[in-house]
Amino acid sequence: xxxxxxxxxxxxxxxxxxxxxxxxxxxxxxxxxxxxxxxxxxxxxxxxxxxxxxxxxxxxxxxxxxxxxxxxxxxxxxxxxxxxxxxxxxxxxxxxxxxxxxxxxxxxxxxxxxxxxxxxxxxxxxxxxxxxxxxxxxxxxxxxxxxxxxxxxxxxxxxxxxxxxxxxxxxxxxxxxxxxxxxxxxxxxxxxxxxxxxxxxxxxxxxxxxxxxxxxxxxxxxxxxxxxxxxxxxxxxxxxxxxxxxxxxxxxxxxxxxxxxxxxxxxxxxxxxxxxxxxxx
Numbered sequence: 001x002x003x004x005x006x007x008x009x010x011x012x013x014x015x016x017x018x019x020x021x022x023x024x025x026x027x028x029x030x031x032x033x034x035x036x037x038x039x040x041x042x043x044x045x046x047x048x049x050x051x052x053x054x055x056x057x058x059x060x061x062x063x064x065x066x067x068x069x070x071x072x073x074x075x076x077x078x079x080x081x082x083x084x085x086x087x088x089x090x091x092x093x094x095x096x097x098x099x100x101x102x103x104x105x106x107x108x109x110x111x112x113x114x115x116x117x118x119x120x121x122x123x124x125x126x127x128x129x130x131x132x133x134x135x136x137x138x139x140x141x142x143x144x145x146x147x148x149x150x151x152x153x154x155x156x157x158x159x160x161x162x163x164x165x166x167x168x169x170x171x172x173x174x175x176x177x178x179x180x181x182x183x184x185x186x187x188x189x190x191x192x193x194x195x196x197x198x199x200x201x202x203x204x205x206x207x208x209x210x211x212x213x214x215x216x217x218x219x220x221x222x223x224x225x226x227x228x229x230x231x232x233x234x235x236x237x238x239x240x241x242x243x244x245x246x247x248x249x250x251x252x253x254x255x256x257x258x259x260x261x262x263x264x265x266x267x268x269x270x271x272x273x274x275x276x277x278x279x280x281x
Contacts, residue, residue, distance in 0.1 A: 003066055003068040003188075004068075006147065006181075006184065006185060007047065007048070007064075007066045007100070008036055008047065008048055009181055009184070010140070010143060010144060010181060011034050011048055011064065012034060013140075013174075013177055013178060013181055014139070014140030014143065015029035015032065015050070016028075016029040016140055017138060017139075017140025017143070017144060018034075018050065018062070018064065018098070020138050020140065021098070021126055021131075021141060021144070022098060022124050022126075026138075028059075031052055031053055031059050032050040032051060032052055032053065032059070032062070033051050033053060034048060034050050034051075035048070035049055036049070037049045039084050044077070044080065044081045044084060046063055046064075046065070046081050046085065047064055047065050048063075048065075049062070049064070049085075050062035050064065052093055058093070060093055060094040060095055060096045061091055061093050061096070062097075063078075063081075063082050063085070063095065063097045064097075064098050065078055065097070065098075065099050065100070066100045067100070067106060068101075068106065069106065070108075072108050072109075072110060073108075074108050075108055075113075075114045076113075076114075078097065078099065079114060082095065082097060095122065096122055096123070097122060097123045098123075098124045098126065099123065099124070099125050100126045100128065101125065101126065101127050101128070102127070102128050102129060102147070102148045103127055103130075103148075104127050104130075107127075128144065128145060128147065128148040129148055131145055139165065139168055139169070139178075142161050143178075143181065143182060143185070145157065146158070146182065146185050146186075146189075147189070151189070151190065154186065154201075155201045158182060159201070159202075159203060161182055162179070162182070162202055162203055165178050165179060165182075179202070182202075183198065183202070186201065195221075220251050220254075223251055223255065223258070224246070224247060224249075224254055227254050227257055227258050228243070230258060230261055231246075231261055231264075231270065234262075234264050235264055235265070235266055235270060236267070238267070238270075239267075242267070242270065242271070242274075246274075256277070257273065260273055261273075
């Protein structure tokens with residue numbers, strides 16, 4: 001998953017975190033809708049735009065760009081996108097641009113043509129490795145910090161964020177969404193991490209594991225393994241094609257298959273069952 005996709009999900013889930021980053025009150029998020037904008041007839045896409053809602057049009061538009069790679073043409077592209085947006089949509093609001101770098105080392109050095117804009121109040125440049133104490137108090141900003149902390153600090157921060165989620169997020173649907181987002185960032189940072197390590201890191205023995213996507217994946221994996229073992233004992237080894245079809249079944253269908261296979265005596269019985277349940281698969 002690309003970093004900008006992670007930040008898009010993050011600001012969708014925690015729009016208040018964006019305003020905390022730029023030293024405004026989290027409640028400012030109530031006056032905005034957040035979206036990604038593709039500029040028609042061009043190859044330009046703005047990572048995120050906070051648009052004032054209709055009854056708060058005096059608020060500025062915020063253009064958000066996340067840059068995690070070295071790109072000497074970044075500012076040329078950024079300001080081209082912004083001014084093309086202003087031309088296409090002709091908004092009447094003021095505008096601000098917020099650029100998010102993981103560190104200063106990735107910011108372009110040659111910025112002379114854009115210096116007037118960069119030194120104005122129109123542009124805010126943020127460096128995630130320099131975030132201060134706000135990450136210790138804000139769940140949303142803490143999740144942002146998770147993107148850039150080193151591997152050694154990741155488990156510590158994850159446990160802190162899980163604790164905050166449990167205590168601060170009462171809505172179960174949102175709680176699940178937050179945990180899924182944290183898990184996505186961890187897997188993005190540590191692509192070789194095992195399921196067992198994830199379970200330990202997330203403290204799922206204490207946390208309500210059934211609210212997480214990780215639990216659903218683990219249950220799916222465990223149920224599939226159990227069904228395959230039972231099928232091999234019942235009718236012998238399965239062809240790769242049948243194994244593939246079975247792996248695509250939902251948890252509910254796997255559980256139904258686990259009951260039905262007790263009556264199987266040949267591979268043909270399995271094929272018939274799959275055909276009968278294909279419309280549900």
